[in-house]
Amino acid sequence: xxxxxxxxxxxxxxxxxxxxxxxxxxxxxxxxxxxxxxxxxxxxxxxxxxxxxxxxxxxxxxxxxxxxxxxxxxxxxxxxxxxxxxxxxxxxxxxxxxxxxxxxxxxxxxxxxxxxxxxxxxxxxxxxxxxxxxxxxxxxxxxxxxxxxxxxxxxxxxxxxxxxxxxxxxxxxxxxxxxxxxxxxxxxxxxxxxxxxxxxxxxxxxxxxxxxxxxxxxxxxxxxxxxxxxxxxxxxxxxxxxxxxxxxxxxxxxxxxxxxxxxxxxxxxxxxxxxxxxxxxxxxxxxxxxxxxxxxxxxxxxxxxxxxxxxxxxxxxxxxxxxxxxxxxxxxxxxxxxxxxxxxxxxxxxxxxxxxxxxxxxxxxxxxxxxxxxxxxxxxx
Ligand SMILES: C[S@@+](CC[C@H](N)C(=O)[O-])C[C@H]1O[C@@H](n2cnc3c(N)ncnc32)[C@H](O)[C@@H]1O
Numbered sequence: 001x002x003x004x005x006x007x008x009x010x011x012x013x014x015x016x017x018x019x020x021x022x023x024x025x026x027x028x029x030x031x032x033x034x035x036x037x038x039x040x041x042x043x044x045x046x047x048x049x050x051x052x053x054x055x056x057x058x059x060x061x062x063x064x065x066x067x068x069x070x071x072x073x074x075x076x077x078x079x080x081x082x083x084x085x086x087x088x089x090x091x092x093x094x095x096x097x098x099x100x101x102x103x104x105x106x107x108x109x110x111x112x113x114x115x116x117x118x119x120x121x122x123x124x125x126x127x128x129x130x131x132x133x134x135x136x137x138x139x140x141x142x143x144x145x146x147x148x149x150x151x152x153x154x155x156x157x158x159x160x161x162x163x164x165x166x167x168x169x170x171x172x173x174x175x176x177x178x179x180x181x182x183x184x185x186x187x188x189x190x191x192x193x194x195x196x197x198x199x200x201x202x203x204x205x206x207x208x209x210x211x212x213x214x215x216x217x218x219x220x221x222x223x224x225x226x227x228x229x230x231x232x233x234x235x236x237x238x239x240x241x242x243x244x245x246x247x248x249x250x251x252x253x254x255x256x257x258x259x260x261x262x263x264x265x266x267x268x269x270x271x272x273x274x275x276x277x278x279x280x281x282x283x284x285x286x287x288x289x290x291x292x293x294x295x296x297x298x299x300x301x302x303x304x305x306x307x308x309x310x311x312x313x314x315x316x317x318x319x320x321x322x323x324x325x326x327x328x329x330x331x332x333x334x335x336x337x338x339x340x341x342x343x344x345x346x347x348x349x350x351x352x353x354x355x356x357x358x359x360x361x362x363x364x365x366x367x368x369x370x371x372x373x374x375x376x377x378x379x380x381x
Contacts, residue, residue, distance in 0.1 A: 106126055115323045
């Protein structure tokens with residue numbers, strides 16, 4: 001069996017392993033990672049199988065009931081060409097040329113109930129997201145040295161776009177904490193706030209601290225500010241501690257049990273991740289009205305809980321990486337109805353700088369070539 005035939009055989013083995021999980025398990029990337037580890041795949045093969053699998057998730061309705069030959073041909077036809085994939089594409093994509101073009105939608109059937117999916121939103125959701133980094137210091141020297149091809153964003157300070165396959169982790173700038181990988185949409189969210197007040201901040205769902213580190217950098221000129229980072233996952237907080245040390249940020253502390261009250265509370269809530277389909281296309285097929293409803297229930301509970309930590313006059317900022325109305329506008333409206341002590345806080349659109357008086361906005365993926373996000377700001381009276 002030739003090398004390419006063996007790759008085809010192994011890819012089909014992987015497809016059968018993932019098949020029972022296509023519509024159920026949001027953790028499929030871990031299954032892919034485990035499979036690659038079991039097969040001791042080298043770096044080029046890893047890139048090949050990752051690209052084939054992500055392509056398969058992107059075009060699932062076009063291949064899930066297809067024969068193995070058709071599946072391989074269509075995946076090869078839509079995979080992105082690179083050194084790792086070129087031979088596979090050349091060997092199998094031609095077979096797709098004579099096949100009828102599939103017509104099934106590549107977005108889930110419930111989409112229109114949850115988001116205003118005009119053609120710009122639809123085409124951006126179906127394309128791949130670029131790689132963005134954030135410069136974690138005021139000095140761009142490290143970015144220019146490590147990534148001569150990096151392009152600065154026109155809209156968000158310190159955001160740089162890199163060519164898709166750039167290796168970031170091996171660079172001195174990343175190792176020294178001067179560069180962080182962070183989608184530009186995620187970077188844009190803090191720029192929506194009318195200002196970044198000094199005082200006590202609670203990052204209530206901090207995870208491994210993507211936004212915590214950015215916030216610490218943005219507040220670094222205000223020595224009278226401190227950031228308490230909380231999450232329910234101790235492992236995430238340990239990772240945050242390491243990143244904090246690497247970046248030399250002393251204003252951040254981590255805790256599993258936040259106490260006291262805060263001037264600003266960020267609730268970057270767990271969500272269905274429907275704004276991240278450009279990077280995580282498998283979530284298109286594991287998200288459904290039930291998982292959206294469950295996410296919205298949890299989001300409401302988190303807002304109820306953490307809003308109690310906002311000082312009078314302080315701010316509550318609700319964020320998701322979802323585009324679903326049920327997780328965004330509906331959760332916000334419901335919260336404001338149940339908590340009359342909170343009122344909308346006007347915010348700024350990060351691309352146009354227009355003031356948004358209602359205090360909330362959806363950042364669609366086409367606007368900054370990013371993932372999709374929602375932000376809502378409220379003030380406690
Ligand atoms: C969208 S992620 C946060 C991403 C992070 N803020 C960043 O910028 O990288 C949501 C986080 O909420 C955390 N979470 C889930 N349930 C929680 C709870 N009850 N209290 C606090 N955090 C929770 C999850 O562990 C996860 O890290």
